[in-house]
Amino acid sequence: MQALDQIEDCLTRLADRALGTCALLDRGGEARVVYPVPRWPDLVSLGLDETIQYGAASLQVVRRVRLLLDRVEHAAPTDRQPPLAERRALLDRLIRSGFPDPVLAATAVGAAISPLPIVASTGSGKPRQVAGRA
Numbered sequence: 001m002q003a004l005d006q007i008e009d010c011l012t013r014l015a016d017r018a019l020g021t022c023a024l025l026d027r028g029g030e031a032r033v034v035y036p037v038p039r040w041p042d043l044v045s046l047g048l049d050e051t052i053q054y055g056a057a058s059l060q061v062v063r064r065v066r067l068l069l070d071r072v073e074h075a076a077p078t079d080r081q082p083p084l085a086e087r088r089a090l091l092d093r094l095i096r097s098g099f100p101d102p103v104l105a106a107t108a109v110g111a112a113i114s115p116l117p118i119v120a121s122t123g124s125g126k127p128r129q130v131a132g133r134a
Contacts, residue, residue, distance in 0.1 A: 001064055007047040008068040014043055015076035044083040052087060056094035062108045065091060 019040055023031040038046070048065065055061030066088070073084050092109055099105040 001060070004051065004061075004064050004068055007051075008071055011043065011047055011068075011072045012075045014040070015072060015080055019043075040080050041083040044087060048087050052091050052094065056091065057098045059099075059104060059108055062091065062095055066108075 019037055022035055022037050024033040024035075026032050048068075051061065052065060055065065069084055069088050069091075073081055076084065095105055095108045099108055
């Protein structure tokens with residue numbers, strides 16, 4: 001799950017950045033080296049495809065990937081959302097085949113999770129919510 005947190009952070013940060021060919025300029029501002037950088041669909045694929053493939057049988061992974069997709073879609077401009085929608089459709093197909101039980105399938109497809117608050121002990125036996133977490 002921690003890896004998915006980092007993948008979500010990376011994709012969210014890259015969602016609205018300019019991607020494409022980059023150039024290294026000399027002191028005069030002339031391009032001396034031009035090189036390609038990954039395109040948005042490549043980054044989404046790199047970050048999610050294997051996790052979706054191998055985690056599709058795990059209810060916890062499926063729910064966390066769905067939350068990741070929701071959050072990245074929210075951060076991404078409209079023209080960058082199709083690769084995310086493709087991954088959601090892929091995830092849904094794998095869920096239907098991997099969770100034959102209708103209750104588990106409905107839980108996996110329909111329930112995006114929200115992060116749980118972190119609770120710490122006060123030493124008095126009464127839990128307290130850690131500041132900054134809802």
